[in-house]
Amino acid sequence: MIIRKEDRIWLFLFIMPSLSLFVVFFIIPILFLFITSFTNWDGIEADFVGLNNYIKLFNNKTFIRSIVNNIYWILSSALIQVPLALIIALLLSHRSRGWKVFRTILFIPQVVSSAAIALLWMALYNSEYGLINFILDSIGLEGYKNHNWLGTISTAQPALLAFWLCYVGYYMIIMLAKTTSISEDYYDAAKIDGALQFHMDWFITAPLIRSTFFTCLILGVIFNLRQFEFVYLMTNGGPANKTGVLVLYIWKELQIQRLGLGNAAGVIMIAFGAILLLLMRRILRSPNYD
Amino acid sequence: MRYCFISFMFIFTFMFNNLLFAKEISISWPSIWVAKDSKAKVIRQLVNEFNQANSGKIKVVLEDQTDYDLYAQKLVAQLATGKLPDIFTIGTDLRDIFYRSNKGLDFVPHLDYDSNWKSIFPGNALNSNKKDGKIYMLPYEIFVTPVIYNKKLLKNAGYESFPKSYKEFIKMCKAIKKTGKICSSQMTNKNAWTSMLWYSQILASAGGPDIYNKGLDDPAYLKAAEIMREMYNYTSSDAVGATAAVSAGHFLNERSAVFMNGPWFIKRYKTEGIPGLYDNLVIAPAPMVEGGKGGIGGYIGGRQSSLAAGKQTDKNKEKAIVKFLKWLTKPDNVARLSYDSGAMFIIKTELPDDMDRLFKDMSKQAGDAPYVAPTFLNGINSLSIAREFPQALSALVLDDASPKDFVQMLKDAK
Numbered sequence: 001m002i003i004r005k006e007d008r009i010w011l012f013l014f015i016m017p018s019l020s021l022f023v024v025f026f027i028i029p030i031l032f033l034f035i036t037s038f039t040n041w042d043g044i045e046a047d048f049v050g051l052n053n054y055i056k057l058f059n060n061k062t063f064i065r066s067i068v069n070n071i072y073w074i075l076s077s078a079l080i081q082v083p084l085a086l087i088i089a090l091l092l093s094h095r096s097r098g099w100k101v102f103r104t105i106l107f108i109p110q111v112v113s114s115a116a117i118a119l120l121w122m123a124l125y126n127s128e129y130g131l132i133n134f135i136l137d138s139i140g141l142e143g144y145k146n147h148n149w150l151g152t153i154s155t156a157q158p159a160l161l162a163f164w165l166c167y168v169g170y171y172m173i174i175m176l177a178k179t180t181s182i183s184e185d186y187y188d189a190a191k192i193d194g195a196l197q198f199h200m201d202w203f204i205t206a207p208l209i210r211s212t213f214f215t216c217l218i219l220g221v222i223f224n225l226r227q228f229e230f231v232y233l234m235t236n237g238g239p240a241n242k243t244g245v246l247v248l249y250i251w252k253e254l255q256i257q258r259l260g261l262g263n264a265a266g267v268i269m270i271a272f273g274a275i276l277l278l279l280m281r282r283i284l285r286s287p288n289y290d
Numbered sequence: 291m292r293y294c295f296i297s298f299m300f301i302f303t304f305m306f307n308n309l310l311f312a313k314e315i316s317i318s319w320p321s322i323w324v325a326k327d328s329k330a331k332v333i334r335q336l337v338n339e340f341n342q343a344n345s346g347k348i349k350v351v352l353e354d355q356t357d358y359d360l361y362a363q364k365l366v367a368q369l370a371t372g373k374l375p376d377i378f379t380i381g382t383d384l385r386d387i388f389y390r391s392n393k394g395l396d397f398v399p400h401l402d403y404d405s406n407w408k409s410i411f412p413g414n415a416l417n418s419n420k421k422d423g424k425i426y427m428l429p430y431e432i433f434v435t436p437v438i439y440n441k442k443l444l445k446n447a448g449y450e451s452f453p454k455s456y457k458e459f460i461k462m463c464k465a466i467k468k469t470g471k472i473c474s475s476q477m478t479n480k481n482a483w484t485s486m487l488w489y490s491q492i493l494a495s496a497g498g499p500d501i502y503n504k505g506l507d508d509p510a511y512l513k514a515a516e517i518m519r520e521m522y523n524y525t526s527s528d529a530v531g532a533t534a535a536v537s538a539g540h541f542l543n544e545r546s547a548v549f550m551n552g553p554w555f556i557k558r559y560k561t562e563g564i565p566g567l568y569d570n571l572v573i574a575p576a577p578m579v580e581g582g583k584g585g586i587g588g589y590i591g592g593r594q595s596s597l598a599a600g601k602q603t604d605k606n607k608e609k610a611i612v613k614f615l616k617w618l619t620k621p622d623n624v625a626r627l628s629y630d631s632g633a634m635f636i637i638k639t640e641l642p643d644d645m646d647r648l649f650k651d652m653s654k655q656a657g658d659a660p661y662v663a664p665t666f667l668n669g670i671n672s673l674s675i676a677r678e679f680p681q682a683l684s685a686l687v688l689d690d691a692s693p694k695d696f697v698q699m700l701k702d703a704k
Contacts, residue, residue, distance in 0.1 A: 043370030044390045062681075127527040151478075151530030153688055236479055239530050240685030255363050256673035257387055259370070 030270070037264035042257040053264035062241045063265065066249040067272070069157065073227050073245065074276070076161045077220035085171035086213055090201045092172070093179040103176065107169040118233035121163045125149040150235050156243050160234060171216040178212040179205055214284045221280060225273050246272075314346055315610045319377040320353040322361050322595075328557040328631035336626075340617050348610045350377070359480055369393060374600030376611055380427060382593050382668045383676065385419075394426030395599035400612045401425065407616055410637050419596065427596035428615065429636045433552035434591035434656040435487045435665070437577075438559075438648070442570040443471050443547035452574035454586070456492070456517050459577045463524035472546035473524035477537035478687070482680035484537045485518065485529075486666050487550045489683070490590045491576040492517050494663035498583035502669035506701050513579060515686055515693035522687040530684050542567065550576070552594065556632030556648050573651040575659065585660035592664045593636070678703035 003011065037053055039046040057063045088106065092099045109117060124131050127148040136144040149159040186204045195203070206213075228247040231237060237244030237252070244252075246269045253262030319337075323329040337350050353375075355361040365384060368374050369391045380388060388394060401408040401416065408416070415429045439452055447465040463473035476485045493501050497510025504510070522529060526540050541549035542563045560568045575587040597615055602608040617623065625639035632649050656662060663669070667676050682699035685691035691699060 042387065043366065044387060146527035148527050148530055151528065151532075151684070151688075153690055156531075235531060236680075238478060238681055238684050239688055240690045241681045242690075252677060255366065256677050257366055257370075258674065 033263045033266050033270075036260055037267045039260045040258075041260040041263070043259055046260065049260065053261045054268070056261065057265055057268065062237075062244060063249055065241060066237075066244045066246045069243060070225060070227065070245050070272075072157065072161065073164075073224035074221050076165060077224045078217055081165050081168055082171050082213070082216045082220045084165065085168035085216065086175055086206070086209075088168060089172045089175035089179065089209075090205055092176055093201075093205060094197065103173070107173055109167050110169045110173075114229040115233060117167075118230055122150065122234055125159055125163075127151070151239055153239055153242050156235055156239055160231065160243055164230065171220065174216055175209055175212050178209040182208050217284070218277065218280055221276060222273070225269070225276065315348045315604075315607050317348065317350045317376045317607070317611055317614060318353060319350055320355045320361065320364070320375050322355050322358055322379060324352065324354040325356045326558075328554045329627055329633055332627045332630045336618060336623055340614055344610075344613075348613065350614055376602075376607070377597070377599050377614065379430070379595040380598045381595060383673060385427065388426055388598070389421045389424070393601050394424075395601050395608065395611065396424045396426065397428060397612075398423065398425050404616070407619070410619060410621060412636065412638055415636050427598050428619065429593055430597045430619070431554075431594040432591065432634050432636050433554070433594045434589045434634070434652060434659075434662060435491075435550055435552050436589060436652055436655060437548060437550055437574045438541075438555075438571055439548045439574060440541070440544060440546075440567070440570050441572050443469070443544065446471075447547070452572070453577050455580055456495075456577045457580060460520055460524070463521070466547050467524050471544075472526045472540055474521060474548040474550070475537040475540045475546040476522060476525040476529040477532040477534060478530050478680045478684040479533045479536075480680065481667060481676065482683055483534050484550055485683055486679060487590060488521065488576075489514055489518055489679075490663070490666040490669070491550070491588075492579060493666060494588055494590060494661070495576065495584035496579040496582040499588065499661035499663035502664065502671065506675075506697055510583070511697045511700070512693050513582075515696045517579065518683065519686055519693065530687060552591075552633075553649060553652055554594075554631060554633040556646055557630070559648070571648060573648055573655060575655055584663075587655065587659050589656050589659040589662045590665055591656065591662045592668055672704055674703045675700050 036046065038048060038050060040049050040053075088102075092103055123129075127133060127146045130149075132149065133144055133147055136147075147155070149155050182205060186208075187200055190200050190204060226247055227245050228251065231243055231245050231248050232251070235243045237248050246265065250262045250265045250269070253259075253265060321333065323333040334352065337352055341349050355364070362381065362384065365374075365378065365380065366387070369384075369387055372391070372393055374393050398420075411429060416425060419425050419427045419429055437452060443466065444450070444452070444462070446469050447462065449462050449465065453459040453462050466473045474488070476488070477483065478485060492514040493510055496513045497504060497508050501508060501510050526532070526546065528536060538549070538551070538555070538558070540546040542559070544564055544567060559571055575589065578584065578586055578588075597618065599611045599615070602611065619637055621637055621639045624635045624637045625641055627633060628635055628639065628649075629642060629645060632646050634649075634653070666679065670676060678700055682691065682696045682703075685699065686693065686696040
């Protein structure tokens with residue numbers, strides 16, 4: 001389509017307000033972040049240090065561990081959380097008796113504050129009075145009587161991931177909404193051909209909500225790349241720096257006024273996220289992508 | 291003449307209007323002394339009394355900041371952006387960046403102008419806060435951190451008095467553990483406050499009160515790490531990852547026998563401890579490291595919070611801020627604060643005879659102490675090392691790091 005010259009002016013005028021906001025609140029801060037990542041800025045003074053911050057970061061075990069932990073979060077979301085949400089969405093799409101109750105129960109955590117959820121799970125995991133240890137002890141697993149789930153190196157990261165995987169409501173509701181747009185004709189035709197419920201789910205519903213599933217996967221990756229509040233509230237990156245994530249690492253650097261180093265970590269995080277999303281787009285691209 | 295009269299009337303009306311209807315000066319004070327803090331009640335009373343006495347002219351507005359760590363982080367951000375609150379409290383750890391920011395209100399002219407005010411700060415207290423001829427921080431709250439133990443729980447374990455050495459202390463911990471109780475409350479979350487105090491005590495006892503001038507290669511850091519590792523064998527199972535509330539909760543509920551914290555906690559033993567707890571509490575100096583360079587009865591302590599203000603462009607507001615700070619540092623008001631909360635202040639006051647017994651014991655023992663060494667948090671003079679301490683400690687106690695590795699982790703953090 002060829003845009004006329006006078007239309008271009010109007011186009012530009014209409015884009016201007018949002019474009020200026022985008023430049024002020026996104027482009028300029030990113031440029032600022034990028035420039036200061038080559039300095040030892042501490043909030044008061046700044047000297048150019050070249051690539052020193054980046055070299056320091058890649059030689060720092062805690063930083064590398066944070067990236068690895070972020071990958072754990074991303075993988076567990078992409079491989080377990082979102083597929084689990086898909087299965088639940090498919091089950092609820094049958095509209096069996098009580099499906100609305102289940103839908104509500106599964107979605108409730110999304111409207112509860114992260115702080116409340118974190119406190120609740122910290123209490124459940126507590127080694128002295130936690131419900132989880134009580135149950136394990138009750139069923140004869142005495143070895144777990146005083147097990148500190150969040151304070152033991154081998155269980156802290158799995159414990160953080162395990163509780164998070166239960167929160168599938170957000171993705172479930174998106175995929176469930178998509179199922180309502182599927183025409184009943186497909187199912188009627190399948191029933192005439194003698195298809196079972198499982199066949200209909202697998203061969204009709206699942207392919208038709210594939211684009212939404214991919215969207216959920218991308219959302220899951222983005223959310224988990226930004227993971228912060230649960231780690232901050234529940235373990236603060238401990239024990240022994242074993243559960244830290246990228247945003248927490250940046251937060252801690254900013255806390256001690258190593259703003260240059262923190263900003264370098266921020267640049268790496270943005271680059272990491274961009275590469276990840278480009279890769280995902282390439283992997284998830286399909287000829288039937290609607 | 292008529293024009294003169296009109297001009298005079300105009301000027302008179304303008305001045306009269308300004309005098310009568312002068313805009314009230316509002317002073318913001320984001321304060322950590324709110325909510326559960328032991329000083330909250332009297333601080334609020336003092337602010338209300340000041341506002342009443344200066345009604346229509348000055349109003350101090352308290353902004354509740356209930357999280358100490360978040361408050362410090364907010365302050366760091368404000369130092370970087372240059373938007374400091376009118377009044378705030380600041381810890382020694384942020385002293386360097388605060389002075390370098392050049393964003394503080396310099397109290398030197400005000401202290402020089404009012405010699406009475408200057409005289410309430412003892413000895414060298416003001417000079418130690420002077421840098422490049424400027425004083426941005428008025429020393430205010432001080433602290434010492436002795437051992438507080440529950441004599442009932444010690445008695446149940448067969449101990450009548452508190453051990454003098456760490457060797458005896460560990461023996462006592464074993465005996466306490468046999469009674470089903472926890473020996474000492476510990477924590478590794480946030481700044482690992484309680485454990486950090488213990489580490490500071492052991493460090494000063496092993497390496498002497500000047501340990502922080504000797505560098506991290508001094509063997510005292512290693513020795514202190516070894517003792518800390520041993521102490522964690524007799525603490526609660528949730529100590530790794532525990533917050534200050536969890537750590538204190540064990541002591542307040544008589545689950546642990548020994549605790550370490552500052553005088554500001556005295557009121558909480560009474561109000562939040564289980565019935566009868568307060569009556570069983572006894573103050574003692576921390577044990578000694580055998581062969582260490584510290585002295586018997588040495589204490590850990592220092593300056594907790596200093597009063598500070600943001601630089602002002604409005605001279606009237608600056609005067610109002612100084613007026614309020616004079617009110618806050620008035621010896622009678624400081625005595626009220628101390629009496630109600632149990633907190634200690636650098637300003638000398640006449641304290642009533644019925645002052646809390648734990649406060650009296652703490653003051654006496656601190657007065658008799660051969661030294662009051664700084665805490666690790668303040669003494670190490672590095673925010674990055676202080677930040678790494680809880681992570682290194684958890685690695686140490688979970689056997690992910692040897693005492694040597696623990697010290698190396700601190701070194702690497704710099």
